[in-house]
Amino acid sequence: MGLVVQKYGGSSVADAEGIKRVAKRVIEAKKNGHQVVVVVSAMGDTTDELIDLAGEVSPVTSGREFDMLLTAGERISMALLAMAIKSLGHEAQSFTGSQAGVITDSVHNKARIIDVTPGRIQTALDEGNIAIVAGFQGVSQDKKDITTLGRGGSDTTAVALAAALNAEVCEIYTDVDGVFTADPRVVKKARKIDWISFEDMLELASSGSKVLLHRCVEYARRYNIPIHVRSSFSGLRGTWVSNQPQGDQPMEQALISGVAHDTSEAKITVVGVPDKPGEAAKIFRAIADAELNIDMVVQNVSAASTGLTDISFTLPKTDGRRAIEALERAKAGIGFDSLRYDDQIAKISLVGAGMKTNPGVTATFFEALSGAGVNIELISTSEIRISVVTRKDDVNEAVRAVHTAFGLDSESDEAVVYGGTGR
Ligand code: ASP
Numbered sequence: 001m002g003l004v005v006q007k008y009g010g011s012s013v014a015d016a017e018g019i020k021r022v023a024k025r026v027i028e029a030k031k032n033g034h035q036v037v038v039v040v041s042a043m044g045d046t047t048d049e050l051i052d053l054a055g056e057v058s059p060v061t062s063g064r065e066f067d068m069l070l071t072a073g074e075r076i077s078m079a080l081l082a083m084a085i086k087s088l089g090h091e092a093q094s095f096t097g098s099q100a101g102v103i104t105d106s107v108h109n110k111a112r113i114i115d116v117t118p119g120r121i122q123t124a125l126d127e128g129n130i131a132i133v134a135g136f137q138g139v140s141q142d143k144k145d146i147t148t149l150g151r152g153g154s155d156t157t158a159v160a161l162a163a164a165l166n167a168e169v170c171e172i173y174t175d176v177d178g179v180f181t182a183d184p185r186v187v188k189k190a191r192k193i194d195w196i197s198f199e200d201m202l203e204l205a206s207s208g209s210k211v212l213l214h215r216c217v218e219y220a221r222r223y224n225i226p227i228h229v230r231s232s233f234s235g236l237r238g239t240w241v242s243n244q245p246q247g248d249q250p251m252e253q254a255l256i257s258g259v260a261h262d263t264s265e266a267k268i269t270v271v272g273v274p275d276k277p278g279e280a281a282k283i284f285r286a287i288a289d290a291e292l293n294i295d296m297v298v299q300n301v302s303a304a305s306t307g308l309t310d311i312s313f314t315l316p317k318t319d320g321r322r323a324i325e326a327l328e329r330a331k332a333g334i335g336f337d338s339l340r341y342d343d344q345i346a347k348i349s350l351v352g353a354g355m356k357t358n359p360g361v362t363a364t365f366f367e368a369l370s371g372a373g374v375n376i377e378l379i380s381t382s383e384i385r386i387s388v389v390t391r392k393d394d395v396n397e398a399v400r401a402v403h404t405a406f407g408l409d410s411e412s413d414e415a416v417v418y419g420g421t422g423r
Pocket residue numbers: 009010041042047048073135136150151152153154155
């Protein structure tokens with residue numbers, strides 16, 4: 001039997017009961033003959049509460065001290081879980097990210113893992129321990145400062161450790177039974193996906209599906225680590241994310257994997273841009289120099305009478321203010337009339353490798369939206385994805401309509417949300 005990495009999210013370890021339940025499950029895996037490494041998130045909404053607390057003492061909620069603060073959340077859960085396991089008669093040791101050898105760059109609050117040197121973990125395992133690791137954190141290579149990997153980063157910790165330790169599988173335990181064809185909080189009839197390719201999962205993750213982070217899936221694909229997403233509450237078999245289906249997993253990729261939505265973006269429209277070469281380049285250079293990432297871009301047809309056009313793009317709401325400031329600073333050099341900022345938008349995406357070879361997917365998608373009376377503001381596509389921007393108020397209706405139109409609705413109500421406040 002090989003080594004498994006199990007990761008438990010905040011809602012699975014939200015209280016003492018939850019921690020004891022997780023301890024039993026971890027011991028079960030050990031009893032089945034596995035070496036077990038467990039990655040934990042902070043209990044419940046601890047991370048959000050720490051962020052609120054930081055806001056009460058300082059306007060600066062970022063940087064080195066902020067990372068020091070947030071990593072405390074995961075340290076609480078790792079120690080409590082180790083204690084709970086020991087009290088059930090099994091050996092366990094907990095480790096911070098730094099002790100576990102998670103080495104990152106020095107970008108505080110969104111560090112990237114650049115190396116994993118899990119010597120201490122390996123030793124702990126060899127001595128018969130269950131190793132518990134605090135997720136979402138590491139230590140910077142150059143300054144030896146504590147860093148965090150960005151919100152939801154514990155999944156990435158788990159996959160990175162699984163790769164470094166040559167694990168058989170990385171199990172991600174969450175508060176739903178797996179990856180669903182849509183957010184089960186929005187679509188009651190969402191279906192659990194038994195198997196999904198890394199490619200489709202990456203598109204779902206970058207389109208707003210929150211069950212797995214894009215960076216985590218990217219890492220898993222690079223090192224070819226199969227991920228099993230499942231619930232710590234039900235113990236049911238969940239969703240396998242991997243290169244190739246194995247064993248009794250479905251042999252065929254579904255035509256459409258699912259519908260994702262995202263309400264975390266805003267839209268900026270640059271109004272009255274001269275329609276001549278070099279203008280778009282200047283706009284996006286200003287955005288790039290401010291180190292901001294954009295998502296969708298659309299340029300309108302210019303009105304012949306004025307020779308002016310509008311350019312709209314979307315980006316995370318959290319970057320909205322900085323983008324507006326960067327464009328205002330560059331206004332003289334670019335030469336536009338005004339800026340419009342709109343954060344009442346939503347993005348709805350349909351994802352599936354099958355759309356490459358199936359005509360009519362785009363038509364059905366737009367017909368579903370029109371049937372639901374949803375107006376489309378922007379459109380973008382990739383080979384295996386179609387995304388539209390709509391009004392935020394329309395998002396739930398739009399997701400349900402598209403889900404139904406592609407025959408994704410399940411007969412039974414299998415989409416159970418076991419925990420979490422959705423915060
Ligand atoms: N506790 C961190 C967060 O809430 C990391 C994680 O849960 O993965 O973002």
